[in-house]
Amino acid sequence: MEAPSDRSLMVDNVLVLLLDIEGCTTPITFVKDVLFPYIKEHVHDYLTEHWAEEECQADVQLLRQQAEADAQLPGAVAIPCDGAAKQAVLDAAVASVLWQMAADRKTTALKQLQGHMWRAAYACGEVKGEVYADVVPALRAWRAAGKRVYIYSSGSVEAQKLLFGHTTDGSILELLDGHFDTKIGAKVEAESYKQISAAVGCPASSILFLTDITKEAAAAEEAGIRTMVVERPGNAELTADERKRFQTTSTFSLLH
Ligand SMILES: [Mg+2]
DSSP states (O other): OOOHHHHHHHHHTOSEEEEOOBTTTBOTHIIIIIIHHHHHHHHHHHHHHHTTSHHHHHHHHHHHHHHHHTTTSTTOOOOOOTTSOHHHHHHHHHHHHHHHHHTTOOOHHHHHHHHHHHHHHHHTTSSOBOOOTTHHHHHHHHHHTTOEEEEEOSSOHHHHHHHHHSBTTBOOGGGOOEEEOGGGOOTTOHHHHHHHHHHHTOOGGGEEEEESOHHHHHHHHHTTOEEEEEOOTTSOOOOHHHHHHSOEESOGGGGO
């Protein structure tokens, strides 16, 4: 195992840190054990409370269109048309959301409603973003050293800002220089990292990408970006080969 000083040295020449979220800044269980259960438990109350709002009706309309497209799938729930009794439509919308989530669907209709529900949940403090204890001190140290910090996650930029804007320690958005999601490209494609390098105006060789996924690290390296694979509790175990091939760390506190 490398001495911590070697890792600090590695970060010395870095101008930009690029951070993954799940399994890196945040427990991999946060989405699975906090965000998704929140939707299942509150979707009925949320729709009831916001039903009259235009945004909510647009969410329901999108769910209805998705249900029509899914009509042939086993277990799919149809949503009655607009003119039907409110409670029948609402109950069907709830059932449709629960079915989509059970089937692990990634539809725009589902994501849009989830995004609106999480926005409300963060705003009222019902949900708080989790970051590991070593994250905020590292962000402060890196920025004090003149480095910039960006996020790159498959969660939307809006979802990223909600998480970091409402953590258990309050908002830490002011410690971040910017956000990227898959609009810039998939996380396993080298091209995405070239685009990010160009977007932040920093040569790839001066960027360090921290992620828990070795496929993402390999893609970043292909683009000339330095990487370190983060091993947090609950992450998928690295193989012996992966451990040989990639630099690894279990905490950000060794990196400054
Ligand atoms: Mg990750």
